[in-house]
Amino acid sequence: MPKKNIPEPEIGKRFQNETKYTPESLAGHTLNFASIPPAFKEYSNPLLRVSLPEPKAKGETNIWxxxxxxxxxxxxxADRPLRLNDLSALLWATQGLTAQFGDTFFRTAPSAGALYPVETYLYVRTVDGLEEGIYHFRPGDYDLELLKRGxxxxxxxxxxxxxxxxxxxxxxxxxxxxxxxxxWKYNQRAYRYVYIDAGHIAQNLYLAGEGLGxxxxxxxxxxxxxxxRIMGFDGEDETVIYMATVGFRSPDQTI
Ligand SMILES: Cc1cc2nc3c(=O)[nH]c(=O)nc-3n(C[C@H](O)[C@H](O)[C@H](O)COP(=O)(O)O)c2cc1C
Known part of the structure; x- marks a missing residue:
């Protein structure tokens, strides 16, 4: 007989509970280093690849x-194109490679286990030297892959x-x-970490953007x-988690 009047725990509570670390849940947990998924994604047939200029950020640099x-x-x-140099600086600030240790490349933003599950895509509406469209950023090669024009x-x-x-x-x-x-490393707890990672990345974008005005x-x-659907993600193995806009600030904005 199905139980009546006993509500299922809410999904948020269940998520929190089932992704908890406990001594029992960690017991016997081992890692298979032969099956680490690649840290970098690349598309085999992008419409084109565009190298990014070295990020030379100008402007406000005092972090405080x-x-x-x-x-x-x-x-x-809305009607002025962003400079490609500024876009490059923003991309670098969010996910640029800054150090290498063994096979792992470290980046400007922290990531749980240095696994970097977050991929960066752009919808470029107006940037000097870039066609309008959807791009994928490759931090290793430091370029953009054009995936969809328009x-x-x-x-x-x-x-x-x-x-x-x-x-x-x-x-x-x-x-x-x-x-x-x-x-690969964290099992269901990985879902917590992708959002935490994304928060770090977005904060870097906020601060870098502020520095560039x-x-x-x-x-x-x-x-x-x-x-x-627009981005071509299957929604399970790869899924959108967060977005952020970049624009020229209107002088009318008060805060
Ligand atoms: C996880 C998260 C999601 C957000 N989503 C939106 C959004 O969809 N639209 C929007 O205009 N602002 C969004 N914001 C911005 C918040 O509204 C903003 O951070 C908040 O009002 C505090 O203002 P401040 O960022 O200027 O300090 C989001 C912020 C965070 C951290």
Whole structure:
């Protein structure tokens, strides 16, 4: 007989519970180093690959001032292209490689177990020297792979619960998680870590953007299936987790 009137624990509580570390859950846990998933993704047939200029950031560099000034900024001057140098600086700040130890490359943002499950994609609306379209960032080769040409502003804005900020932003960062990278070591707990990793990455974007005088806004509200479809993610092995807009700040914005 099915039990009546005993509600299932809410999914959030279940998630928290079932991804807990306990001495029992860790007992006997071993790692198979022969099956580590690759830390870098590349597309076999991108439309083209564009090398990025060396990131030479100018502007505000005092980290303490950046903490003070950082805001989510949504008012953009839509019709000026972003400089490719500035985009390169933002990409480097979020996921640039900074050191190597054995086979592992370390990056500007921390990652649980140095497994880096988060992939960076861009919708480039207007950037000097780049065609409009959807790109994938390769931190190792330091380039962008063009995956889809064209104007995705309206589709992405609608998929982000009609947030028109995406249609005005020069660039939108779209971060996915490749779950297997974290699961190899952490099993179900990997799901906690992809979101924590993404938070670090997004904060680096906020601070780097602030330093360059640009406006950044995190976007966590979106129809997952719609973004996954636009981006070509299957929604399970690779799924969208977070987004952020980059734009020229309007002088009218007060805070
Ligand atoms: C996880 C997360 C999701 C967010 N999603 C959105 C969003 O979908 N749209 C939006 O306009 N702002 C979004 N924001 C920005 C918050 O609204 C903003 O951080 C908050 O109002 C505090 O303002 P501040 O960032 O200027 O300090 C998000 C922020 C975080 C951390």
């Amino acid at each position: 001032k950046l903490f003070l000034k950082r805001r989510s900024r949504r008012d953009y001057i 104007d995705f502003a309206v589709q992405l804005a609608e998929a982000a619960l009609q947030q028109s900020v995406i249609a005005r932003a020069q660039v939108t960062f779209i971060w996915s998680a490749i779950i297997a990278r974290g699961q 640009l406006g950044i806004c995190a976007v966590g509200a979106f129809y997952d299936d719609d973004i996954n």
